[in-house]
Amino acid sequence: MTKADIVNEIYEKTGISRDDVMSIVEGYMEVVKGSLAKGENVYLRGFGTFGLKLRRQKVARNISAKTSVIVPEHNIPSFKPCKEFVEQVKSKN
Numbered sequence: 001m002t003k004a005d006i007v008n009e010i011y012e013k014t015g016i017s018r019d020d021v022m023s024i025v026e027g028y029m030e031v032v033k034g035s036l037a038k039g040e041n042v043y044l045r046g047f048g049t050f051g052l053k054l055r056r057q058k059v060a061r062n063i064s065a066k067t068s069v070i071v072p073e074h075n076i077p078s079f080k081p082c083k084e085f086v087e088q089v090k091s092k093n
Contacts, residue, residue, distance in 0.1 A: 036077050048081040 003025060010021045032050055035042050042050040052075040060069050081089075 039075075046082060046084060048079055048085055050077065050079050052076070053078045
């Protein structure tokens with residue numbers, strides 16, 4: 001499912017114009033990205049949590065050039081679905 005598919009589905013269910021729905025969806029994504037960039041988690045009850053995971057420093061190797069590079073410690077975004085969400089997906093399979 002793409003962002004356009006999500007916008008169309010919300011448009012069909014609510015009757016709000018596609019442009020308004022698109023700006024709401026894009027605004028939502030900007031708020032989530034901004035919160036994660038500030039180091040804040042985003043909790044959506046009944047859906048899940050967008051958060052950050054810390055990746056420790058590690059040594060990466062380029063086998064073809066026979067060199068090593070140190071990859072510094074950094075955060076990556078992650079999503080953890082809530083229990084109800086997981087159960088709903090499991091029951092559909």
